[in-house]
Amino acid sequence: xxxxxxxxxxxxxxxxxxxxxxxxxxxxxxxxxxxxxxxxxxxxxxxxxxxxxxxxxxxxxxxxxxxxxxxxxxxxxxxxxxxxxxxxxxxxxxxxxxxxxxxxxxxxxxxxxxxxxxxxxxxxxxxxxxxxxxxxxxxxxxxxxxxxxxxxxxxxxxxxxxxxxxxxxxxxxxxxxxxxxxxxxxxxxxxxxxxxxxxxxxxxxxxxxxxxxxxxxxxxxxxxxxxxxxxxxxxxxxxxxxxxxxxxxxx
Ligand SMILES: NC(=O)c1ccc[n+]([C@@H]2O[C@H](COP(=O)([O-])OP(=O)(O)OC[C@H]3O[C@@H](n4cnc5c(N)ncnc54)[C@H](OP(=O)(O)O)[C@@H]3O)[C@@H](O)[C@H]2O)c1
Numbered sequence: 277x278x279x280x281x282x283x284x285x286x287x288x289x290x291x292x293x294x295x296x297x298x299x300x301x302x303x304x305x306x307x308x309x310x311x312x313x314x315x316x317x318x319x320x321x322x323x324x325x326x327x328x329x330x331x332x333x334x335x336x337x338x339x340x341x342x343x344x345x346x347x348x349x350x351x352x353x354x355x356x357x358x359x360x361x362x363x364x365x366x367x368x369x370x371x372x373x374x375x376x377x378x379x380x381x382x383x384x385x386x387x388x389x390x391x392x393x394x395x396x397x398x399x400x401x402x403x404x405x406x407x408x409x410x411x412x413x414x415x416x417x418x419x420x421x422x423x424x425x426x427x428x429x430x431x432x433x434x435x436x437x438x439x440x441x442x443x444x445x446x447x448x449x450x451x452x453x454x455x456x457x458x459x460x461x462x463x464x465x466x467x468x469x470x471x472x473x474x475x476x477x478x479x480x481x482x483x484x485x486x487x488x489x490x491x492x493x494x495x496x497x498x499x500x501x502x503x504x505x506x507x508x509x510x511x512x513x514x515x516x517x518x519x520x521x522x523x524x525x526x527x
Contacts, residue, residue: 280350282307282343284333284390285359286326287315289459290409293479294357299325302487307346307353309333310360333360333386343393352401355486356394357452358387359409363461364423376423383427384434391438395447403446407486408435410453412495415504419519439492451493452482455500471497 281298285291286308296319298304308316309329316328327349331342346353362382364375387408398404413421414428432451439449456462456469457478478496485494495501507515 278303278305279354280305280307280352281355281357282309282329282346282353283357283359284309284386285361285409286310287312287319287328289359289461290454290457290475290478290482291357291359292319293475294359294482295319295326296323297476297479297483299323302483304355305350307350309342333389334381336389336392339386339389340393343390343397347397353394353398353404355405355407356390356398357407357409357482357486358390360386361409361461363464365420366423367420368422371422379423380427380430383424384431387431387434395442395445398447399442399445403448405448405450405486406438406442407450407452407482408432410435410451412453412455412500412504414453416507416515416519419522436492450486450491452485453493453495453501454478454482455497471500473497 279302281304283291283295283306286295286306287310291308295306295308299306304325306326307329308319308326309331310316311330311332313328313330316330320326320328329342329345331338333339360382362379364379366372366375391406394406398406408431410432411428413425414432416425418425435449435451442449456472458472458474462469481496482494485491507518
């Protein structure tokens with residue numbers, strides 16, 4: 277019998293590449309969600325195993341209805357990958373509360389809305405996997421990325437909490453922590469992006485990690501993951517010094 281996946285953020289970037297990979301190389305039927313129907317249609321074009329379900333994750337009712345539609349059509353969700361993100365970047369001193377809220381609504385609370393609705397049916401069907409796209413930027417508070425880094429740190433902590441809590445119900449919660457990947461999110465980034473990779477390569481690593489390993493965290497590229505882990509164990513003055521060096525000099 278085939279499996280089913282539901283990818284949030286499946287209309288572009290990493291989510292779209294994972295949807296295509298699952299639908300092309302595995303026995304999956306893949307539901308994809310995001311706000312823009314035309315992006316979902318583009319991802320699904322020519323691939324009958326991919327089915328679009330437009331929704332806005334920041335609306336808890338829409339999240340419930342979206343899940344009900346997916347369950348009505350596909351019967352079950354064996355794997356959910358959460359990758360919605362709001363591209364918000366503000367320097368300290370110019371923080372906009374509205375933009376911070378937008379970032380947390382998409383990057384964090386959307387996941388809460390969806391998993392609230394999904395956990396019971398997933399446990400009742402005998403289990404499944406819930407994976408969330410964190411980021412290596414969630415390992416440490418990065419300069420100019422206040423909203424992004426802190427929302428990612430929050431969702432990574434939530435994934436750890438849920439992993440332990442839901443294991444007895446056979447709901448396997450996983451964390452995916454990529455470095456820099458080419459996508460709409462990084463398209464406008466003018467700063468250096470070391471070890472930048474294509475979304476297809478990221479998708480290959482994510483699918484392998486989620487389907488063929490039992491590891492809680494799928495982190496890549498390994499050199500970037502090691503560097504960010506090292507940053508966390510360094511004394512603060514050393515870590516802050518390294519981060520300060522990456523900032524543009526004041527004129
Ligand atoms: N690219 C990187 O370097 C990188 C690195 C580490 C982690 N990540 C993480 O990987 C995930 C995917 O990012 P990406 O790089 O593939 O960026 P992306 O191409 O911008 O994908 C983000 C997706 O989220 C959807 N989305 C945004 N707000 C939404 C909302 N309110 N409701 C439903 N869907 C929403 C967008 O579709 P709509 O606009 O149509 O809604 C879009 O398809 C994110 O969690 C990101 O933080 C990316």
